[in-house]
Amino acid sequence: MAVTSLIASLNPAIVARQNTGIDSEEVQELQKQLLGLVQEDFPQAMYPAAMCALGDLREIDEQDTLDRLVGEGAAGEAAALCQKNSPHGADSAESLFQQAIARASQGLGDGCGYQWYVYSYQAGYLLRRAGLILERLSDEAGAAQHAEQLIWEAAGLLGTKGACVLKKYRFCSADGELYKDVEGVLEGLCSAISFWHGHSRGQGKQAAQELLQDAGLAQGLLQLWDGVCCLLAAQAKPRHWQQQLLKALKLFTAETRSFAADCVLDTATSIAMRKTGGMWGTLKAAPLQMIFGMGDVEEPSRQTKRPKR
Incomplete structure (x- = not known):
């Protein structure tokens, strides 16, 4: 497992910038091959983070294949590869993320474990794949419906298992990476819902209305927010996170939000969410932001030594 850790920790970044960074393709390929060898010959040495790292690298290969097919005019073949009922194999990106989730929650009574990132990886994969389908393959038969299913699955995963993990932690100054990851996931889910809504409007009034009444998506988003409120119980929830949440929820009907x-x-679980009863139908920003703009609990006071006389 020590060797696996060394391989998984290889950093291919040449220019380390979020979203616009540049990675070394050679280092990525080497890392993928080495992790693949470990996965094949010593599967017991593959811990969840290593599985996610390998899944991330496999997703790059899958994305390259899809880009090539679309570029060659084979959009139908690309759409077929995106379908969940197509043979992905045990070494596909999605399969590896699912294996990581299973390993991370193995033997734990609540079925979700303590590792947020396995759900972050899986949900991110689903949302990226949905975005690709809606942006480039939506005209293919069944593709748009499949994209909706992927967004729904991501919302359900984050609202149940992901939120369950967040509720077990309390944020501190050392959790900067967790903060950025939760921020990215929340933004990704809200953006995917908005993107799907825009696409549905283009497909006609009935399709858009069906989305507006999809309580499952709204419920998953609110469940995730309950987990966020637990994680950040002792402090104000970031204003831009609140804005993303409210913007996405505005796409649903008042009845759907209330339900x-x-x-x-x-x-x-969170004190903040329990204070919001009856506010989600009208979705007035001011009272909601007043609740989320402060901490739910007070920080425990530090004990100080009594000065000597």
């Missing part, structure tokens, strides 16, 4: 909120509030 989804009622389902979530029945089992809500």
Whole structure:
């Protein structure tokens, strides 16, 4: 496992910038081959983070294949590869992310474990694949419906398992990477819902109306937010996170928001979410931002030594 850790920690970055960084393709290929050898010959040495790293590299290969097919005019073949009922194999990116989730939650009673990133990887994969389908393959038969299913799956995964993990932690100054990852996932889910809504409007009034009444998506988003509120219980929730949440929820009807909120509030864990009963239908920003703009609990006071006389 020590060797696996060394391989997984290889950093291919040449220019380390978020979203616009440049990676070494040679180092990525070497890392993928080495992790693939470990996965094939010593699967017991592949811990969840290593599985996710290999899955991430396999996703790059899958994306290259899809880009090539689209560029060659074989959009139908590309759409078929994106379908979940196509043979992905045990070494596909999605399969590796699923194996990482299973390994991370193995033997734990609640079925979700303590590792947020395995759900982040899987949800990110689903949302990226949905975005690609809607942007480049939506005219193919069944592709748009499949994209909707992927977004729905990501929302469900984050709202149940992902939120469950977040509720076990309390954010501190050392959790900068977790903060950035949660921010990226929340932004990705909200953006995917907005993107799907825009695409549905282009498909006609009925398609858009069906999305507006999809309580499952709204419920998953609110469940994830309940987890975020638990994670950041001692502090204000970032204003731009709140804005993304409200912007996505505005796409749903008031009845759908109210129904989804009622389902979530029945089992809500965070103090902030429990204070919002009845507010989600009207979705007035000011009272909601007042609740989320402050900490739910006070930080425990530090004990100080009594000065000597």
